[in-house]
Amino acid sequence: PTVECNINMLKKxxxxxxxLLKLSTWVTAIVSVxxxxxxxxxxxxxxxxKTSLEERLxxxxxxxxxxxxxxxxFQDNELLxxxxxxxxxxxxxxxxxxxxxxxxxxxxxxxxxxxxxxGHIDINELVIDTSSIDEYISIINTDSVxxxxxxxxxxxxxxxxxxxxxxxxxxxxxxxxxxLKRNKEKIIVSMENQPLITDSEMPKLGNTVNIKTSIDxxxxxxxxxxxxxxxxxxxxxxxxxxxxxxxxxxxVYL
Numbered sequence: 001p002t003v004e005c006n007i008n009m010l011k012k013x014x015x016x017x018x019x020l021l022k023l024s025t026w027v028t029a030i031v032s033v034x035x036x037x038x039x040x041x042x043x044x045x046x047x048x049x050k051t052s053l054e055e056r057l058x059x060x061x062x063x064x065x066x067x068x069x070x071x072x073x074f075q076d077n078e079l080l081x082x083x084x085x086x087x088x089x090x091x092x093x094x095x096x097x098x099x100x101x102x103x104x105x106x107x108x109x110x111x112x113x114x115x116x117x118x119g120h121i122d123i124n125e126l127v128i129d130t131s132s133i134d135e136y137i138s139i140i141n142t143d144s145v146x147x148x149x150x151x152x153x154x155x156x157x158x159x160x161x162x163x164x165x166x167x168x169x170x171x172x173x174x175x176x177x178x179x180l181k182r183n184k185e186k187i188i189v190s191m192e193n194q195p196l197i198t199d200s201e202m203p204k205l206g207n208t209v210n211i212k213t214s215i216d217x218x219x220x221x222x223x224x225x226x227x228x229x230x231x232x233x234x235x236x237x238x239x240x241x242x243x244x245x246x247x248x249x250x251x252v253y254l
Contacts, residue, residue, distance in 0.1 A: 053083070063088050063096075063136070073103070080104065096136050098127045119158040126162050130169035158182050176208075185218040209234045 050070050057065040068085025083102040089095035101124040160180035167173040176194040180187060191211040213230035220226040226245040233239065 061088060063090055075103070078105065090136065090139055093132060093135060094129060096129050096132055099123055100125045121157065121160045123160070123162045125164040125166065127166045127168060130167050157187070185216065187215040187217060189213050189215075 047070060050067055053070070054065050054067055066087045066089070067083055069083075071082045071084070073080045073082045080103045083104075084100065086099040086102055087095040088097040102121060103124075104121045105119055157180065159182070160178075162178040165175035165178060167175065174195075176191045178189065178191050180189050182188075189212070193208040194211055195208055209232050211230065211232050213228055215226060215228055227242055228245065229240070229242040231238065231240045
């Protein structure tokens with residue numbers, strides 16, 4: 001009887017072990033499938049919104065926006081949408097601006113329903129071709145710039161930072177980091193410690209300046225005119241002026 005009892009216990013132990021093995025196999029299989037689905041989502045989802053993103057940004061800017069690649073990234077425990085190789089241009093012209101990497105807060109539900117400009121944008125490097133600015137001003141779509149769509153896209157922003165800006169043309173100029181912040185319906189843009197390039201015959205104005213400007217989006221929407229006051233100052237001087245951008249007969253004037 002003792003031997004028979006031991007055999008029965010051994011059978012029960014083997015059956016339990018077999019059941020646990022089956023269960024662990026199923027759990028492993030389910031976890032593997034979920035992992036594969038997650039990886040597939042992160043790889044394929046950004047590409048499904050690529051065309052919509054290009055169209056949305058083109059409508060807001062009034063120009064043609066093209067994106068090379070989209071991907072989802074985790075950074076500081078936040079999910080970000082990374083946009084790589086973004087070019088802003090027009091048919092028959094070289095791109096006026098290019099961005100190597102642009103990252104923004106990714107609201108997946110909002111992205112699925114429709115492309116909305118996010119609250120926070122970070123741009124690594126922005127390159128602007130100053131040699132073609134006049135050509136672009138003559139063809140820019142003013143209806144897009146002053147439309148509710150374009151202005152609402154700007155107002156959706158909370159902050160935007162550009163770590164590096166390079167102006168190319170006759171000469172190459174490196175700009176200081178740019179910070180953009182929204183205060184209700186005003187957009188405030190600032191640059192600190194921008195190096196000065198002065199001629200030897202000019203009076204000494206210091207080595208760097210701080211630049212600050214603001215755009216009243218509500219007024220621009222109502223008047224279809226953007227009045228942009230700005231200040232350039234350091235310890236040696238203080239300059240205040242304003243730039244007016246308006247449209248007349250479907251053309252943009254500064």
